[in-house]
Amino acid sequence: MASVGLVGLGVMGRNLALNLSRRGYKVVVYNRTKEVTDRFISGYGGSGLTPAYSPDEVARKLDAPRIILLMVTAGKAVDDVIRSISPYLSSGDVLSDLGNSHFRDTQRREFSLDPSGIHYCGVGVSGGEEGALRGPSIMVGGPSKAWEILKKPMSDISARAFDGTPCASWVGEDGAGHYVKMVHNAIEYVVMELIGECYGVFKALDFSNGEISDIFQLWNEGRSKSYLLEISAKVLRRKDELSGGDLVDKILDSAEQKGTGKWAAESCLELGVPAFSFAVAALDRSMSSFKLVREKASSLEPNRVNKPNLGRREAQEALGTAFSGAQLCAYAQGFSLLEAARNEYGWHTDLAEVARIWQGGCIIRADLLKQIREALLSGAHDSILLDPDIHREIVKCDKAWRNVVSRALEARIPLPGFTSTLAYRDSLFTERLPANLIQALRDYFGAHTYRRVDREGVFHTDWSGG
Ligand SMILES: NC(=O)c1ccc[n+]([C@@H]2O[C@H](COP(=O)([O-])OP(=O)(O)OC[C@H]3O[C@@H](n4cnc5c(N)ncnc54)[C@H](OP(=O)(O)O)[C@@H]3O)[C@@H](O)[C@H]2O)c1
CATH class of the missing domain: 3.40.50.720 (NAD(P)-binding Rossmann-like Domain)
Structure with a gap:
């Protein structure tokens, strides 16, 4: 038997x-x-x-x-x-x-x-x-x-x-097991998006695939050590058996997806969890598959991408720091979605335990899961970014992160992953967002009402009188 x-x-x-x-x-x-x-x-x-x-x-x-x-x-x-x-x-x-x-x-x-x-x-x-x-x-x-x-x-x-x-x-x-796996895959989408964007910036600065591989290898020996960085370094070194050049240069820039990334984005919308980067990472794969439209559009603006105004050494250091901050934000969005789901569905999901079992074997295994687990054990359930150590880390990344993103955007390099993680970080740490104006507009055209900062209750204004 x-x-x-x-x-x-x-x-x-x-x-x-x-x-x-x-x-x-x-x-x-x-x-x-x-x-x-x-x-x-x-x-x-x-x-x-x-x-x-x-x-x-x-x-x-x-x-x-x-x-x-x-x-x-x-x-x-x-x-x-x-x-x-x-x-x-x-x-x-x-x-x-x-x-x-x-x-x-x-x-x-x-x-x-x-x-x-x-x-x-x-x-x-x-x-x-x-x-x-x-x-x-x-x-x-x-x-x-x-x-x-x-x-x-x-x-x-x-x-x-x-x-x-x-x-x-x-x-x-x-459904908790499959939900946790779905969130794992959504984090995987974002981290791959970020690694792809780093590669894009390095290419715009004329780094060779071998040099980019060395940089990823170096990052992988430090704070950002992860399986995805490790295999990115290997992929960039692989030669093409058919042409002899680097295999990565021969691969069509059209990324596919099987569904878990899309499901995670749908779940964010359903539960009202602002994990911007999950939607962005799935949708940027869709953008990559708009290959024919992109070819037509880019022919209207030949040579539109400039070299970012960054020295090679500066780019390497700033991108490494930006990657480390953005990666933390990717995991933060995942744990925030898990927290909302366990409340919504009544699951007894132990988030620190999830951070532990993702430390080995899985695609998003990374050294930072040790620190994330500790943050969750100390009760950082609202967001791991509020944990004092992780927060300090994010603040340390800020300057380089913003600098490299703005230099690359000026050069017209698309960075949906880096900009969305940064937007997530900025929105989360902003006490008053401009949503008051959105509420006023909703009330103006749809009488949707609004709440006030200075008194309880629900209000409606007759805006025609103003
Ligand atoms: N590949 C990965 O890296 C990976 C990682 C994690 C999770 N997964 C998930 O694991 C599952 C299996 O993936 P896989 O890569 O092993 O797939 P796979 O190689 O395509 O194998 C699919 C298996 O499903 C069987 N099957 C298909 N339709 C069936 C039906 N109607 N009734 C009975 N058997 C049926 C096939 O049997 P036949 O031989 O008769 O066609 C085959 O044994 C998928 O849900 C996948 O998303 C995959």
Whole structure:
């Protein structure tokens, strides 16, 4: 008998199955297409994996309570698999979706399985193909009873945080696991946007790809150390096997997206959370895919981009500082969205615990998560930017951040990531925003009323008289 069932032997499923079997788990594996299962089993020499060729065979080969992990394409496939396997499961079994499902789908699925007693979990997994094999970050959502059953296997296969603890944890009820993964991806979008913008400024200053790679490598040895900086340095060094030049120069500047960034931006609008940069990072990918329009438009203004008025050394230092401040603002927006979501949906999400399990295995792992966790442990739930140490850090970045952004904007280099993070920082620290005038205008044309700073109540003015 096996202790874990794994359904879906695509890129992620295969590696998770191997990871589990390497840690001594007996795994029964099943894939919709029989040949995929056979190919996987024949290519694998170990003894921990057993094939199954139907959902009921998966159920029959598992010890109780059963643990079944689904790693199939998000959307209809998850509903199809649940429908096919749930009749063979019993009360107390744990059925978990480890794909990138929308948290509302997860809530719906948990609700519909609840009467059967089957524990349904939505689990965020980050780390890509490599992480699935060697140790991902695992964000488990669902009934806390299910976590008691999932805790050991999920902890065993996960990465390790800075203190050596497993990067796997329960992050809240029903859709919380997939929500936390969605926010993880939104932060990933912003950090990638910022790294891309740094690359753009360096290119405008005629730095070579190799030089930019060296700079990213250097930043990665300091305060901004992160997985995304590390791989950016590697990507910029990769040669193209077809042309011999740098591969990055041959890649079309049209970025794609699968949905989690858009979902996070939608959730910000729904919950009224001002995480500007999440929308900007997703929409700037859309701008990049407006390639044909951009080609036409740029032909109307040839040579419009100038060299920023920055020395090479100055640019390197100022951008490094700006990146560090902007990156903190990206994470701040993520934790602020998580705080709003846990209040809205009644989840018992421990934000400091999220900062801990993102320290290893996942795409946004970064040294700054140590400081963020400490800030959250000291109660900086309104915003991590209000934590005294983080605030001091942000203030230190200010001068260089503004200088490099204004020099680059003067040179007409688009910087939606840097400007949106800076706007977030400035708006958050501004006590009185000009929204009073917006309220007056709304009242003028729509009688929408307004509140006053000097007395309680709701007011309306007959503006025609003024
Ligand atoms: N790739 C990553 O880096 C990564 C990272 C984190 C999370 N994820 C998420 O993990 C999930 C799996 O990703 P992946 O990269 O492993 O995908 P993948 O390689 O495309 O594999 C998809 C799997 O889903 C199965 N499937 C598709 N439709 C099905 C259906 N209607 N019924 C039953 N099985 C069905 C496929 O079976 P067949 O072989 O029969 O087609 C295949 O085993 C996705 O939700 C993805 O977003 C991916």
